[in-house]
Amino acid sequence: xxxxxxxxxxxxxxxxxxxxxxxxxxxxxxxxxxxxxxxxxxxxxxxxxxxxxxxxxxxxxxxxxxxxxxxxxxxxxxxxxxxxxxxxxxxxxxxxxxxxxxxxxxxxxxxxxxxxxxxxxxxxxxxxxxxxxxxxxxxxxxxxxxxxxxxxxxxxxxxxxxxxxxxxxxxxxxxxxxxxxxxxxxxxxxxxxxxxxxxxxxxxxxxxxxxxxxxxxxxxxxxxxxxxxxxxxxxxxxxxxxxxxxxxxxxxxxxxxxxxxxxxxxxxxxxxxxxxxxxxxxxxxxxxxxxxxxxxxxxxxxxxxxxxxxxxxxxxxxxxxxxxxxxxxxxxxxxxxxxxxxxxxxxxxxxxxxxxxxxxxxxxxxxxxxxxxxxxxxxxxxxxxxxxxxxxxxxxxxxxxxxxxxxxxxxxxxxxxxxxxxxxxxxxxxxxxxxxxxxxxxxxxxxxxxxxxxxxxxxxxxxxxxxxxxxxxxxxxxxxxxxxxxxxxxxxxxxxxxxxxxxxxxxxxxxxxxxxxxxxxxxxxxxxxxxxxxxxxxxxxxxxxxxxxxxxxxxxxxxxxxxxxxxxxxxxxxxxxxxxxxxxxxxxx
Amino acid sequence: xxxxxxxxxxxxxxxxxxxxxxxxxxxxxxxxxxxxxxxxxxxxxxxxxxxxxxxxxxxxxxxxxxxxxxxxxxxxxxxxxxxxxxxxxxxxxxxxxxxxxxxxxxxxxxxxxxxxxxx
Numbered sequence: 001x002x003x004x005x006x007x008x009x010x011x012x013x014x015x016x017x018x019x020x021x022x023x024x025x026x027x028x029x030x031x032x033x034x035x036x037x038x039x040x041x042x043x044x045x046x047x048x049x050x051x052x053x054x055x056x057x058x059x060x061x062x063x064x065x066x067x068x069x070x071x072x073x074x075x076x077x078x079x080x081x082x083x084x085x086x087x088x089x090x091x092x093x094x095x096x097x098x099x100x101x102x103x104x105x106x107x108x109x110x111x112x113x114x115x116x117x118x119x120x121x122x123x124x125x126x127x128x129x130x131x132x133x134x135x136x137x138x139x140x141x142x143x144x145x146x147x148x149x150x151x152x153x154x155x156x157x158x159x160x161x162x163x164x165x166x167x168x169x170x171x172x173x174x175x176x177x178x179x180x181x182x183x184x185x186x187x188x189x190x191x192x193x194x195x196x197x198x199x200x201x202x203x204x205x206x207x208x209x210x211x212x213x214x215x216x217x218x219x220x221x222x223x224x225x226x227x228x229x230x231x232x233x234x235x236x237x238x239x240x241x242x243x244x245x246x247x248x249x250x251x252x253x254x255x256x257x258x259x260x261x262x263x264x265x266x267x268x269x270x271x272x273x274x275x276x277x278x279x280x281x282x283x284x285x286x287x288x289x290x291x292x293x294x295x296x297x298x299x300x301x302x303x304x305x306x307x308x309x310x311x312x313x314x315x316x317x318x319x320x321x322x323x324x325x326x327x328x329x330x331x332x333x334x335x336x337x338x339x340x341x342x343x344x345x346x347x348x349x350x351x352x353x354x355x356x357x358x359x360x361x362x363x364x365x366x367x368x369x370x371x372x373x374x375x376x377x378x379x380x381x382x383x384x385x386x387x388x389x390x391x392x393x394x395x396x397x398x399x400x401x402x403x404x405x406x407x408x409x410x411x412x413x414x415x416x417x418x419x420x421x422x423x424x425x426x427x428x429x430x431x432x433x434x435x436x437x438x439x440x441x442x443x444x445x446x447x448x449x450x451x452x453x454x455x456x457x458x459x460x461x462x463x464x465x466x467x468x469x470x471x472x473x474x475x476x477x478x479x480x481x482x483x484x485x486x487x488x489x490x491x492x493x494x495x496x497x498x499x500x501x502x503x504x505x506x507x508x509x510x511x512x513x514x515x516x517x518x519x520x521x522x523x524x525x526x527x528x529x530x531x532x533x534x535x536x537x538x539x540x541x542x543x544x545x546x547x548x549x550x551x552x553x554x555x556x557x558x559x560x561x562x563x564x565x566x567x568x569x570x571x572x573x574x575x576x577x578x579x580x581x582x583x584x585x586x587x588x589x
Numbered sequence: 590x591x592x593x594x595x596x597x598x599x600x601x602x603x604x605x606x607x608x609x610x611x612x613x614x615x616x617x618x619x620x621x622x623x624x625x626x627x628x629x630x631x632x633x634x635x636x637x638x639x640x641x642x643x644x645x646x647x648x649x650x651x652x653x654x655x656x657x658x659x660x661x662x663x664x665x666x667x668x669x670x671x672x673x674x675x676x677x678x679x680x681x682x683x684x685x686x687x688x689x690x691x692x693x694x695x696x697x698x699x700x701x702x703x704x705x706x707x708x
Contacts, residue, residue, distance in 0.1 A: 111661045118692030121627075121681035126618040126665035127650060127657050134654035156664065156680075 020227045023071070023143065023179040026064025027057065029246030033231035034203075034222060041177035043170050043200045047184045047192045048207030053218060053239050054183035056092070057207065058145035059085075060243045061181050063094045066104040071142035071179075074106045074135040078151035082107035092243050106135040112155035119157060125165040129172060136178065144173060144180040153194050170199045191223065202226050208234070215356045217392075220246050236358035245362050247399065256405045258282060263375075263410060266305030267298070269479035270438075273455055273464035278305075279436055280460065281374075282408040284401050286430065288415035289440030294451055295414040296320070297472055298438070299377045300329040300336065302412050307339035311374035314367055317349040318383040325349075333475045346371050352383040357396040360384065364400060368409065376404055380414040381430075394430060401433045435459045440470060443491050450491035453479060469495070609641045611693070612672035618665045619651045623682050627666035630683035638690060670694075 022036035031037050038044045038061070046054045062073035075096075077085060085107065086096040099105035108131060135141065149166075156162050173180045182200065187193035197204055204223040209216060219234045237246040262277035271278045279285055285302075287295050299315070306313040317325055325347065329336050339345035348367065355363070368376065378400075384393050397413070404411040413434075431437060436458040442449045451470040455463045469480040469491045483490045483498065490498045615631055617624035628647060635643045650657050650665070660669050664680040670693055679692035 108658060110663060116676060116678045118679045118688060119681050120679055120688035121684035122623055123664045123666060123681040125663055127662035130618060130650045130654045131657045
């Protein structure tokens with residue numbers, strides 16, 4: 001709320017210079033977009049088609065003026081009697097009778113019955129002025145609402161008199177410094193059917209009531225506001241049991257106070273993936289995934305963790321009833337019921353098609369204001385799509401995330417991704433709003449579907465980059481470390497099979513090595529045996545050879561001995577030698 | 590101006606019309622030219638055109654603003670025919686006699702009533 005004022009800071013500054021004072025309406029949101037309220041002491045036209053909430057706006061302006069700003073008011077109605085009006089707004093918590101009994105509010109009904117009235121000659125509307133003056137005087141009014149002043153046009157046929165009197169009326173109101181709201185029917189192509197805006201040019205507010213896919217959305221736009229800056233957009237608003245609420249579409253500035261504190265996800269394994277600490281407090285978390293991927297279970301875990309810390313959690317479900325969520329949570333070992341009894345968990349379930357976007361947003365706003373939770377869970381936001389256009393949903397979520405961030409509330413949103421869609425595309429394109437994005441996906445493999453989880457992004461922390469198998473067991477969620485083999489992540493029984501196969505392979509490899517090692521040893525042994533054999537053979541041969549050599553040597557030795565002996569014997573008969581020489585000579589001769 | 594200026598005008602020429610009493614209220618706001626003109630015109634019409642007994646009550650809303658609510662007065666001057674029912678309102682300074690008579694639902698002197706009387 002403060003942020004809107006900030007955006008209108010210039011407007012306020014110039015207003016202070018120009019002295020344009022404003023009368024706060026007390027209507028939620030309207031004061032923010034108008035920079036403080038309606039122009040004080042001037043007339044504002046509220047125009048729109050039938051049933052768009054003009055009278056409600058005027059009435060709330062009066063009632064809040066009395067209750068919150070101590071400014072008594074006058075309501076002149078031209079269409080409904082005060083009794084009817086009192087009954088109509090009793091359902092909104094406005095007790096007009098009590099206020100008029102306390103002399104804080106003056107109700108007057110101006111009945112105009114054209115069939116009763118005959119005009120003859122010159123007249124004026126002094127009666128109206130006198131009644132108005134009387135009404136203002138009797139309660140000391142500061143605020144006036146004229147509900148469908150245009151009824152005058154049906155009662156009086158002399159347009160020149162009527163227009164002159166209207167001009168006089170607006171002047172009269174201004175002179176008395178009355179902050180006035182005049183309601184008027186929207187004309188065809190004009191703001192008001194009878195051109196009231198010609199007389200009043202200070203502030204014109206246009207209300208609109210549109211139906212899209214059978215769901216209605218009310219919108220408010222400040223068409224003009226002289227002398228001040230104001231929000232120029234069309235702002236959705238709604239009327240519920242506590243009156244009107246206008247919702248500023250977006251915050252112009254991004255200046256949330258952020259927290260460095262961390263909160264557990266409720267799943268120790270997931271905490272471990274987020275630096276072992278979990279989400280940042282006050283951040284927005286998106287859990288997206290296909291049908292049956294465990295989004296709600298993850299959300300329940302977070303709710304459980306929040307309540308475990310003794311903090312409050314608001315869980316808004318658009319898909320399952322409260323009982324169903326609790327039963328399903330109990331099946332994975334989470335008892336949420338006792339937190340409800342302790343007053344920590346607030347579960348609300350309603351159909352997304354039950355209301356338009358603005359009503360959803362407002363209901364959540366209101367619940368947040370009453371419950372004051374530390375965490376809010378919306379499960380799933382994608383279901384809202386069915387109830388409005390994509391742009392509306394995006395705008396609503398943006399405002400919601402903004403709102404929660406500003407309040408420092410941790411928001412967990414789940415989003416169902418359709419089968420055909422790209423997994424990382426959120427239908428509402430809200431990824432830019434999200435701080436931590438967890439993706440759950442089913443992996444189909446060997447005839448089964450297993451869940452995988454990974455963290456697509458998580459701003460401001462070193463998160464795990466792993467794809468983990470996500471197991472929902474009776475005792476909660478477990479994230480198994482990744483099993484990677486053959487360039488693939490295996491899950492489920494394929495994982496088991498792969499694990500078995502791999503260990504068998506490893507065993508086989510080990511056996512092979514051992515066998516090879518045995519072979520080698522055998523070979524060595526064989527070789528060594530052969531070497532031994534050869535050595536033995538060699539030794540035997542050597543021995544034999546040596547024997548032979550010895551024999552040969554002994555033979556040689558004996559021969560030598562024999563020769564020497566013979567030579568000795570020849571020396572004894574030396575002639576023998578000469579004789580033989582002669583024999584030789586004799587032969588020559 | 591007096592708040593209640595009761596004026597009874599007897600024109601009991603015809604017995605049946607004497608039974609019809611017209612109760613009229615003229616709402617004015619102070620002594621404005623329009624108010625004065627309206628009162629003068631009304632008196633003249635009563636004298637010249639009406640045979641019934643007229644009770645005229647003049648209410649000044651400047652003095653009694655709370656009285657405006659009862660008869661739902663917005664325009665000034667307004668002449669209200671309270672009796673006989675139904676309620677009829679004539680706004681303006683009553684300068685057009687014909688329209689006033691039509692508004693009061695009283696046939697003028699040239700109307701059938703006059704003929705019936707002569708007959």
